[in-house]
Amino acid sequence: ETGVTQTPRHLVMGMTNKKSLKCEQHLGHNAMYWYKQSAKKPLELMFVYNFKEQTENNSVPSRFSPECPNSSHLFLHLHTLQPEDSALYLCASSRNLAGLPYNEQFFGPGTRLTVL
């Protein structure tokens, strides 16, 4: 397995359900990201983890809870979501954020989430 993988690729859930999105990277990167992509805002950064530590939370509602147990895995736990949370959720990884001339992000294929 290479690159960045995400599971599931599609998810339909009710507003009272609890579900989790999983991301795994096989690139030896130290930084991982969650993005939300919808028709209203093409790419919204949600969370950033650098060496397993959360370094950025862009005012994301608490119904989204990230978890980064190690440098290769990232989860997004979902609870009591709203229909407006329906979107494509993208995971990305990159090398260490600091001290590099550029920060190329490798994206997974995304999870298409529909909240009923």
Added chain:
Amino acid sequence: TQLLEQSPQFLSIQEGENLTVYCNSSSVFSSLQWYRQEPGEGPVLLVTVVTGGEVKKLKRLTFQFGDARKDSSLHITAAQPGDTGLYLCAGINTNAGKSTFGDGTTLTVKP
């Protein structure tokens, strides 16, 4: 907050035509990247430009970074249906360890 504006937001052209999309900011970036995203997939990096005034070519795609490192353009020659997708630019600020994405240009190339 560093903002990146992309234009046009939508572009629909016929196969064989040329096009240019733009990425503009009032902020200076350490480098700038262009990604292409096809439906149902995540964005894929096309190029990174680092030096002001730099021009990079990738087959029929030409990328230019502005002299002041505040803006960039992507020119496609003889567009093909396979070029259809969402084109995103991302400005990198190395000191802050941040990247900022533009809102994207959705390109449709009709056969």
